[in-house]
Every structure is written in structure tokens, then in C-alpha cells.
Amino acid sequence: MNMVQALNSAMDVLLKNDPNVLVFGEDVGFFGGVFRCTDGLQQRYSSQRVFDAPIAEGGLIAIAIGMGAYGLRPIVECQFADYIYPGFDQIVSEAARLRYRSGGEFTSPITIRSPYGGGIFGGQTHSQSPEGLFSHVCGIKTVIPSNPYDAKGLLISAVEDDDPVLFFEPKRLYNGPFDGHHDRPLKPWTDQAGADVPAGHYKVPLGKAAIIREGSDLTILAYGTMVHVALTATQETEIDAEIIDLRTILPVDIETIEESVKKTGRCLIVHEATRTGGFGAELSALVQERCFHHLEAPIERVTGWDTPYPHTFEWQYFPGPRRVGKGMRKVMAG
Structure with a gap:
């Protein structure tokens, strides 16, 4: 499905x-x-x-x-x-x-x-x-x-x-997974992404994040479309990033986030919404409060622009693999 x-x-x-x-x-x-x-x-x-x-x-x-x-x-x-x-x-x-x-x-x-x-x-x-x-x-x-x-x-x-x-x-x-570059189709990036959906009743718990990709260099926090973009950016760099799909932002699974950031020592947050007052700011504060002594670099955010939604520049507004990759390299250099 x-x-x-x-x-x-x-x-x-x-x-x-x-x-x-x-x-x-x-x-x-x-x-x-x-x-x-x-x-x-x-x-x-x-x-x-x-x-x-x-x-x-x-x-x-x-x-x-x-x-x-x-x-x-x-x-x-x-x-x-x-x-x-x-x-x-x-x-x-x-x-x-x-x-x-x-x-x-x-x-x-x-x-x-x-x-x-x-x-x-x-x-x-x-x-x-x-x-x-x-x-x-x-x-x-x-x-x-x-x-x-x-x-x-x-x-x-x-x-x-x-x-x-x-x-x-x-x-x-809505109509299938993509590789983070506009709407170009892609094979499913997990067994769950493209077709394997049970017909009957099952539940995914609220408030529990999923580790989409395990890594040791950097933790990327994302949700929704930006999970795909983050994965594409990771594939296009040589950085061994761990990607966490929050799935539920309220309540947020801070335990999974904390465990990952303490392991990698670095954190990048990606979301499509505008930067100022976005949920990434709350994530940054939570990570800083809980993981400060484990951080090896400042926390970085890659987000949409602080503008009304720019229809003419829609694809420039979105965080794409190039912008996310730049953010990853900045965190690694910190």
C-alpha cells in the first residue's frame, strides 16, 4: 500500500x-x-x-x-x-x-x-x-x-x-516513497515504506520513535517527509549518521533521542516548517539539557525559511539533501 x-x-x-x-x-x-x-x-x-x-x-x-x-x-x-x-x-x-x-x-x-x-x-x-x-x-x-x-x-x-x-x-x-529530490520515485527505503502493510488491525505506539538507520558519527532527528530527505543526504555523504524518525512529536520519545546523541556526540535536527519557534528549537533545548556533557559540537538545525510560504521558490524553501548534507558537515567539523 x-x-x-x-x-x-x-x-x-x-x-x-x-x-x-x-x-x-x-x-x-x-x-x-x-x-x-x-x-x-x-x-x-x-x-x-x-x-x-x-x-x-x-x-x-x-x-x-x-x-x-x-x-x-x-x-x-x-x-x-x-x-x-x-x-x-x-x-x-x-x-x-x-x-x-x-x-x-x-x-x-x-x-x-x-x-x-x-x-x-x-x-x-x-x-x-x-x-x-x-x-x-x-x-x-x-x-x-x-x-x-x-x-x-x-x-x-x-x-x-x-x-x-x-x-x-x-x-x-501520499503516493509512494521518494528519494528526497523533489518527487522522483524510489524503491522503499525500509521494508515498511512501500507495500508491506497488513490488512487487519495493528497499532504503532504513540510517543515511540523509530531508528531508521543506525550510525556512529552523528544523530539526525527528523519526521515526516524530512526522514526521506535525511536518508538521501546520508547516502550522498560519507558520514555515518544515525537517523531517528520521531513519528510522534508530542509526546516526544526523548529516551531514544538521548541514547543516540550520547552515543554519537553530535546532533542535527531537520524539519520542513520555518525555523523560528519550530519544533526543532524544543528538540535542541532537550538535547542540550540532557546530553550537554556528551556533545562534541554545537547542535545544528536545517529547516524551512523564516518567510511566508514561498510558492515561487517552493523547492528552494524545503530542506533538501544538499542543505542537509551541508549541515551534517558543519556539525562534524564543530
Whole structure:
């Protein structure tokens, strides 16, 4: 399966196994989603369980919060991550706080899916990476998969979790793996990346990172599309880098990160979002706090630019193998 098929399979399994699961959002029903992630689900499970909704993200998320408090497990799709801002207050002030505010009497078991990041020439309102905004919010979990196997297992874990989960899906990875150079196809870089996705129910735990490549010279921390870019950069240098796919940025698997950085003594952080206030800054602080006496060089970040999303210069904005390779060499020279 590619990632679209894996996500569709996850929702199919969830809808089949749990009558409390619902799927709704913009164009997810009859049309099957703008990226076809919900294709065929309405036909299989009826328009009462898989249905279209207006372009009103604040309303969608508010309804989902009420459903969750009632005992349902709604999966809401915001058609692009850029559209999530009208629902920001509902996520931050209501969903994230409901369990704490009620002393555990109510929970908010909602999952908000959203296509994420650039790479489809979608311009400023269809290409953003807003995960850093939500990483500051206690009470929600944020997931960003990098391959189809993880995408399915993480989505099932998210929906079955009793806390609200933001599930960001990198659009550049929807239709198959690539080698980090634009959208050029590539053979799967792990056994899980291209086709080997079980048809049934399985879970990938939230809050647990994956070591994609073991190495001894340098630790690279990445998630989503940037995992592929980091791997390509490593293949094009002679640096023996260890690549960690965070998978979940909140909660973050600091134990795996700490163990790796203490082994290699160096750390490079890569993400597509803008640099200032990005999640890389939090990762840098965590590594410095926990691994300071093991570091042999300053921590380096390779990120998107501190600009509004530059449609004309989209591929220059993305961290690519050349920029990541330059960052790797800088850390090694430190």
C-alpha cells in the first residue's frame, strides 16, 4: 500500500470494529476526500457514519468534541493543515483541556486528520507545516508519519486513544516513497515504506520513535517527509549518521533521542516548517539539557525559511539533501 491506501485501510478497520467511530469533514463522503483517503468508506458504512460537512473547521472540531464527550470516537478531516486555524481555539481551549477541566469525568477521544506540508505546488494556503504551534499545547498529541506502515498503525492508535490527537499527513508521501529530490520515485527505503502493510488491525505506539538507520558519527532527528530527505543526504555523504524518525512529536520519545546523541556526540535536527519557534528549537533545548556533557559540537538545525510560504521558490524553501548534507558537515567539523 501507499500512504493513501494505508490510511484508508486504517479507517476501514476502525469503522468495521467499533460502531462508535465516525468519519466526517470536507469532501470525505461521496467524493472520498480530495486526496482519496476516504474513498469508498461512505459506500461501505453509510452516510450516517461517513459524511460530508461544511467548510467550517471551528464547527467541525466543536461537534467532534461534543461527540467525544458523549462516547463516540470521531475522525475529523480538515482538508489542508492550513485550514485548521479557524478551529484553533476549539482545539486549544476545549479539546486539550476537557479531561483536566472535568477532573477526568469527560474525555475528548477525537482525531483530527489533515494533509500537511508542501510539495504539490499548492501555494501559501495549501502547504503549511503548523505543528510547532500545537507542540506548545498541553493535553493534545501530535503525530506525523513518514511511511504507510506507520501511518496506518499510528492512526489506529490515535483513534483508540482517549486524548485528542492531531494527525498530520505529509502530502509528498501520499503516493509512494521518494528519494528526497523533489518527487522522483524510489524503491522503499525500509521494508515498511512501500507495500508491506497488513490488512487487519495493528497499532504503532504513540510517543515511540523509530531508528531508521543506525550510525556512529552523528544523530539526525527528523519526521515526516524530512526522514526521506535525511536518508538521501546520508547516502550522498560519507558520514555515518544515525537517523531517528520521531513519528510522534508530542509526546516526544526523548529516551531514544538521548541514547543516540550520547552515543554519537553530535546532533542535527531537520524539519520542513520555518525555523523560528519550530519544533526543532524544543528538540535542541532537550538535547542540550540532557546530553550537554556528551556533545562534541554545537547542535545544528536545517529547516524551512523564516518567510511566508514561498510558492515561487517552493523547492528552494524545503530542506533538501544538499542543505542537509551541508549541515551534517558543519556539525562534524564543530
